[in-house]
Amino acid sequence: MLIAAVSAYRPVQFVKHTGDNGRADQGFSLTQHYNTTTDQSDLYIRLESFRYKSSARGWAALALGPEMKGALMFILYGDPASGSLTFSVRTADGHHPPELVSSMTDFYQGPIPDVEVVHASFEHYSGTYYSPVTQSSPSHIGVVDFIVRGYTQWAGCEVSNSTVEQQLIWSSNFKQDFEGDFSLGRHIDMHQFGLGFGWVTVDLANAEVPEPFFGPIEDQEGHKGVNEIAAPAEPTQEELDAGAAIIAALGNSSSSGVAESATSVKASPEGTTETAALTPTSAADSAPNIAPPAKPSTTLNPNPEVEQPAHSYSGSLLRNVMWHIHGLLMVVAFLVFLPLGTYVIRSGHATAFNLHWTVQALGAVAVVIGSVIGYVNSRRISITHQYVGFAMLLAIAAQGLLGWRHHVLFVATKRRSRLSTVHTWLGRALLPIGFLNTLSGLRLRHYSWFTQLLVVLVMIAELGALTYYILVVARRRTDQGVGGAGARVGKEDILRGTEADDHGEEYFQLAGDDGDDDDDDEYYNEEEAARERAQRNRLGQAEEEEKRQKAEQAERLRRLDRV
Secondary structure (H helix, E strand, C coil): CCCCCCCCCCCEEEEEECCCCCCCCCCEEEEEEEECCEEEEEEEEEEEEECCCCCCCEEEEEECCCCEECCEEEEEEEEECCEEEEEEEEEEECCCCEEEEECCCCCCCCCCCCCEEEEEEEEEEECCCCCCCCCCCCCCEEEEEEEEEHHHCCCCCCCCCCCCEEEEEEECCCCCCCCCCCCCCCCCCCCCCCEEEEEEEEHHHEEEEECCCCCCCCCCCCCCCCECCCCCCCCHHHHHHHHHHHHEEEEEHCCCHHHHHHHHCEEECCCEEEECCCCCCCCHHHCCCCCCCCCCCCCCCCCCCCCCCHHHHHCHHHHHHHHHHHHHHHHHHHHEEEEEEEEHHHHCCCHHHHHHHHHHHHHHHHHHHHHHHHHHCCCCCCCHHHHHHHHHHHHHHHHHHHHHHHHHHHHCCCCCCCHHHHHHHHHHHHHHHHHHHHHHHHCCCCCCCCHHHHHHHHHHHHHHHHHHHHHHHHHHHHHHHHCHHHHHHHHHHHHHHCCCCCCCHHHCCCCCHHHHHHHHHHHHHHHHHHHHHCCCCCCCEEEEEEEEHHHHHHHHHHHHHHH
């Protein structure tokens, strides 16, 4: 016994009830015990999956590792009605369908921990959890108690028995129809997005126990000893007291308990698995679909069958490609088109207006197509990323309408309106929010940290460059190149077709400088005074010249209206 070696035990459990049609109703608990016989640490895991209305669809998974590549995965699926439960151990060489460990020798040649199943069954759910979406409690719960012998041998990812920040990943899909085929090598569809996968950091160092047992799971309580966004907090005294109570109860038990069951599984010389008799809790407990290891101390899954490509099942490959297209369209829209449109409208170029609306229209089209792809792939709106994206889609539509109305009103009145101010500030808000939502999409899709960092640097550079250009360069050019009343007269010059490279500056800025936004009335008075001075300057011109200019003005307005 290692009671002296273990100073304190902190219960570890993870329970995920999303309430979204059972997309991530699962949980796990774990303890680790140092085996003096093998001189290695063993991991004791209880994995649970909640099912509604006796559904045989879908799967639930837990994996050792921070990402799919090289992770040691434990997958549960089956039919609660027939009692068929399959427990499969797999790995993957990237963000691809996981395959049986025994069939991944081209990718992984390292030692494989021996996985021993103590108990595996679907049981009738007797807890108190009630789903607000399905308006019911789970009908069944799939439970697998298994031991990963010498789990630190696994070399596919970083695993340690002394860390307080061991990274694990979980995932689920409660939609896949197995069509009665629950074999070990059965292909599994991709996990669902949104609430169908995630990361979790586990305090393994404080999960060590003096005697092996499977920790209980309280499905109405929150996480214990884990954290989904950072390292777990230090153990509280309440947690340590709860752990001490469990250890004490175990030590006082003299009958066949959890610890005895956990040590009652061994690999026989013939390669079969001998399991102590388990008292079934329901008829579904009998005959779980568990395969023995091919030889001692290898893997639970000797099945040499390799999974079929993802595209042969429910279009998984197509969905994966479409997610990449969705991301590409959004990146191009928010990192290329929209910032470029902001730049050109303040460039003062004669064609700035046409360039602005053309570039912004391309960006809007990219956002619309990307949004449609995202909705079709996910089939619902259920997470923050999607809600923000939908709100931005509406804001972009409003932004286009505001820009059009500004143009119409300015052509008619030759002055800005309050719509111009709203148009400008809405655009200023859309760009950084779009950046943040784009970054959240990259995180949802498991893009590498390098890719995310690169995108963040580009975003920061673009925001800095645009801010400097708007506040310094464009304003300096206006002050030096136009100045005073000439800037006001330049607006009429644009409409008449005279030189617009400099005088078009304020028209194309839509909202002008920030100081102008503070007092529109003063701005309009200056505008009127500028037009009066310009009119006095033109009194000496010949009547024929005035008619010619008016004709040219009318022609240019007609062209703008057609655009």
